[in-house]
Amino acid sequence: MKYSQFCPVAKATEILGERWTILILxxxxLGGRRFNELQRGLGDISPALLTSRLKSLEDQGLVARRRITGQRGFVYAPTAACEALMPVVVALGEWGLTWARHLLTDDDFDVDFLMFYLERSVDPERLPGGETVIRFRFTDLSEQRNWWLxxxxxxxxICINAPPRDVDVYFTTTVRTMHDVWMGDRTYRDAVSADELIIEGEPALTRNVSAWLRPSVFVAAPRQPIPASVSVVSKPVAMELALN
Structure with missing residues (x-):
């Protein structure tokens, strides 16, 4: 899109203003490099549109595409121009926490998206031993309640079937509660005390979960309470929970 203005905001928006572009950035x-990995983090974007957006960002000097040696496919790396947008993206997220949280709906709390970010947040260097299994059970889901890392x-x-190994840490909670804790809207202690989160397993791992399961980059971002005059958008969900 062209705005035909010399304003730097207009020129930046000509590059960044297309649908999906900010989310691709x-x-x-946040570390996505392979096409499939980028698509997983974006959800509903079509492969054709993602390809088009990546090509446009490459042409604009924000993405460097490199063929993988000895393999099919490419890796996509942020250039210096792209990395300079990190504070912009963080500031946009902080603005969303303050001014757009009341627009969240039940449909926004997608378990696939949550698990993708939890997978990305694990720090293997902080886990003892060569292999660890973490199980999440989401009590508010009627299907695919159990997920493993x-x-x-x-x-x-991520595994949707139990790995052939004993579980080291069990999380039992709801999708919304796990989101709130990971995002920093509430603490592990608060969720556990409210009986909305149960963490069981090896004491060396359960004592300080945030040491190896890194929180969102927005964990320390300032938050404003949702105004009393604004109703949180909620889509009623009628489901019959079947215990596994």
Whole structure:
């Protein structure tokens, strides 16, 4: 898009203002490098549109595409121009925490998206031993309640079926509660005290979860309470919970 203005805001928006572009930059700045990884973090974007946006960002000097040696496919790395946008993206997220949280709906709390970010947040260097299994059970889901993170050889993998190994840490909670704790809207202690989160397993791992499960980059961001005059958007959900 062209605004035909000399204003630097207008020129920046010509590059960044297309739908999905800011979210693609978010994924790149948070470590996404492979096409499939970027697509997982973006959710509903089509492969064709993601390809088009990455090509545009490459042409604008924000992304460097490199073929993977000995393999098919490419890696996409942020350039210095892209990395300079990190404080902009963080500031945009902080603005959203202050002024747009009341627009969250039940549909926004997607378990696939949450697990993708939890997978990305695990620090294998802080986990003892060569292999660790973490199980999450989401009591508010009627299907696919159980998810596992398998950490092996410093790599983290999401599993929807139980790995052939004993679980080291169990989380039992709801999608919303796990989101709130990871995002920094509430503490682990608060959620556990309210009986909305149960953490069980090896004491060396359960005593300080945030040491190896890193919180969101917005954990320390300032937050304003949702004004009493604004109703939180909520989509009624009728589901029959079946205990696994």
């Amino acid at each position: 978010r994924e790149l700045l 398998l950490i092996r050889d410093k790599q983290v993998q």
